[in-house]
Amino acid sequence: MPSITFDLETVTPLFLGGADPTKAELRPPAFRGALRYWFRAIAGINYLDNPHKLQQLESSIFGDTNSSSNIVLRLSQLPNNLELDTVNLNQSRNPGLSYLWFSTKGSGGRNPKPARQAIGVEEPVSFSLTLSTRPCPQNSEQQYKNLLTAINCFWFALYFGGFGSRERRGAGSLRVKKFYLKDINEAEIPKFILKFKQNDVPKYLKSTRQKVKKRLYELLDFKLTNFPQPLPSPKFELYSPATAAIYILKTPFPSWEGALENIGTRYQDYRRTLPRQDRAVFGLPLTRLDMNSRHPSPLRIKVIQSVRDYYCLLIKMESEFSPNSRINNPGNPNYKFINEFLRSFDNSERVG
Template identity: 30%
Template sequence: MGMTKLRADFSIVTPLFMGGADPQSAELRVSGMKGMLRFWWRALAWSRLKSVDQVRSEEAKIFGSTEEGQSSVKIRLLPPKKTVPIKKKSVLSYNDGTDAGEGSIYLGYGLIEANGELNRRCLGYPIEDGALELSFLPSTPEDNIKSVEAALLAMGFFGGLGSRSRKGYGSFNLKKLTRGDETDPVFISPSDKDGLKRAILNLFDPDGRYKILRYDGLPPYTAFSKMMRIDILDTSDEPLRLLNSIGDKMMEYRSYRKEKNFLDDYKLIRDALAGNVIYNHPKRSIFGLPHNYYFSSTKESAKVKPKDHERRASPLFIHIQRMNESQFAAITAIIPADF
């Protein structure tokens, strides 16, 4: 019995901030893609294994580790025919050459200055005609191969590559997944919003190809559960403009002065500054930590960060999905875990 092979044809539909040892370089790297595939594999594995030790053990058997040794899958990148590096200090722009809006700059905070200038190089969008070839050792159990298939689908629906991938940059689109010499693909990317909804539901069908059950509780790490929420939002013919519209809405929603959505958060922080013991956390923690508060009336400030850590990533994932040559959809996934 020979090796089982998968081929994952992909595109990346928003600017990609990914590089190697030189943080100012911009390149597509198979090591980073493998790392992200492992992330989505773990997200799917928890509901099945329900043990961190078992998840680590099975992940190591598939992808390799110092304890388990060699990976049972070899991953090779067939690079896109053309990538366009965008230099540092260039201004982030749409494909028509106009400067990108405040929403897309906001979602790229840290990589992009307030005036739109890039703090590091990136690869322009879209990146087309890339592929991953995955070759599994003959001894690899069928269930393990299917678990990697499912992780590729999840990565294609919700994930991205490189820095700020949770904010929609480097959105990875799985165009087609084929297995060996089989003529019928395992997966073909849907071409409209209804097809996209069906494809996501099929991934989580407990009686479907991957028999994925959603965990009934709060996972200890980012993993799919009954507490997650997935939405297909706006559509547009331009992916970065679509991402910009989400950034605009997020800025508006988070604005205390404009929307007054988080009055309780400000009261909570005022109580803390007054010396009261607080047993709760700000609702805006959903957007990640740390975040800062400043009260102009009293000149007081406060910084909220996770206990024992400097940062906590947001459980909100933003992804831009191509449906056809002229339409893209925004997908958001809230995947909560023990905070």
């Protein structure tokens, strides 16, 4: 059976919950969920008028409640004694990081809550992830295409997404140290390992992103269509020029903590300038405005590593808010505040 095994290392801590959400645990569902998310984000624009067909296509590759996935995910090479730590969030020493990861902190009082544990807090943690197909001799060609689709979605998850809780606020970033192929042509997969000088990192992200998206469209038999701009806010997050934007801050940081502390402070300072009603576009629930609605933040903060440098990415993915949420015009929310925040960085470059 064709397969690819990635030797992975944490870039930022992983908050992956199991049966006990306060304890970190490496399990395949978080990785499968990231693959499905990016599949929908990239393929979805071809099914704006037929989301049911998109769901059928997704299920044919990644499975659903009635059928197993055609892609098998397996974790291996896990540390024998996986150290779990809580992130030291000190409001006076690291206010930016504390702001981004506030929900992982413990609390006392009448209903005490322990702090969430994470993987890779003190030192990077290494493990392996294998993607393979299920045996199906009568449909081996389609199975191979499904595997290549999953591999290309994994590239997007690695560089523009993340894994586990708080991944939209910089947690859950990984990097590929090595990979091993079995019955797969290396020319058919993206370049996964990021080892570039400072000025070449944006070039790599821009060029590889274009190649990976084009390859996914070929695998799914889509046409590269020029969709109208602007699009109305879609029901779910789409990766398209009309609804998404990806920026890299070109000045590197010496550590992931420094990158997130910097961006967290900038983010907190900007949100404080906005009336509470206008902050809702950054995600719900929101204290003292709407604690009942749920909408993930359209702004994702991401850290990637190249050699010893750490770079911060800012990713905007627009979508429609629930009509019941207390936000102005939930069907077509005003993203000008997120766009204004993105434009506030002088050293940024758009890469997607």
